[in-house]
Amino acid sequence: TIPSLMQHEQDLVQTMELSPVGAGRIYFVSDIHLGDGSHADIFQKKDEHFLAFLEHVAEEAAALVIVGDALDFDQAWYFERILKAHRPVLTRLTRLTTQIRVIYVYGNHDPDIVLFRDFLKFELCDKVVVDGHLLAVHGYEYDSYIGEHMESSSFWARVWMAYESIFKTWVLL
Numbered sequence: 001t002i003p004s005l006m007q008h009e010q011d012l013v014q015t016m017e018l019s020p021v022g023a024g025r026i027y028f029v030s031d032i033h034l035g036d037g038s039h040a041d042i043f044q045k046k047d048e049h050f051l052a053f054l055e056h057v058a059e060e061a062a063a064l065v066i067v068g069d070a071l072d073f074d075q076a077w078y079f080e081r082i083l084k085a086h087r088p089v090l091t092r093l094t095r096l097t098t099q100i101r102v103i104y105v106y107g108n109h110d111p112d113i114v115l116f117r118d119f120l121k122f123e124l125c126d127k128v129v130v131d132g133h134l135l136a137v138h139g140y141e142y143d144s145y146i147g148e149h150m151e152s153s154s155f156w157a158r159v160w161m162a163y164e165s166i167f168k169t170w171v172l173l
Contacts, residue, residue, distance in 0.1 A: 016103055016125040017132075024062025026130060029053075030138070031069045031107070036076035037085025040164040043072075047089050054092050061100050065128055068107020068138030075165075079116055090120070097121040103128055107138035 020026055032050065035041030043050075057064050076082045083090055096102055097120075104122035106113065117124050128136040 014126055016123060016128045018063060018065070018101070018103065018128050018130045020062050020131070025060050026063045026065060027057050027061045028065045028067055028136060029070070030067035033069055033072040033075065034082050034086045034089060035072045036081035036165075038165050039168045040075055041072075041085060042075070043086070047086055050089055051092055054089075054096060058096055058099055063101040063103060064096065065136055066102065066104045066122070067128075067136050068105050068110060070104070070107075071110060071113060073110060073112045079112060094119075094121055105136060105138050 018026065032046075033042050035043055054064075071079070071082050073079070073082075076085070093102065102122050104110075104113065104120075104124050105128055106124065106126045113120075113122075114124060126137070130136065
């Protein structure tokens, strides 16, 4: 079975407060969907571009906020497959946590992220408030289907992505 957010609520910080240090910048990134490296992985060979972005962040930022769905467990099924396909990106993200704050906001494709918190070293939460003025949430809870049907939407996403992987095609709506 797919772990749900409800099963891991005790493991999540509900709201994380964040204030820029001095002139430090806060960068936000969302929905990069690192998958298994197959045809169905929508990240599709963008690792070098993202690594360049992470180097820029390391030089200029006080924090990086990943606003969900960076790791696509619905597409890849297992963390090991994501790691095999995108090891340099995950290594750089993990190393980045020793330089700046890396905060990960839970998204709808992240049911297993809490299982890898110690390995990835991300600060994990379900929302970030910056200086009491800016709220960063993934937003799946506002989707008219996913918000009320998290587990079934995850099931159908896995079916959809398995179909794309098996038949080496994209299903576009």
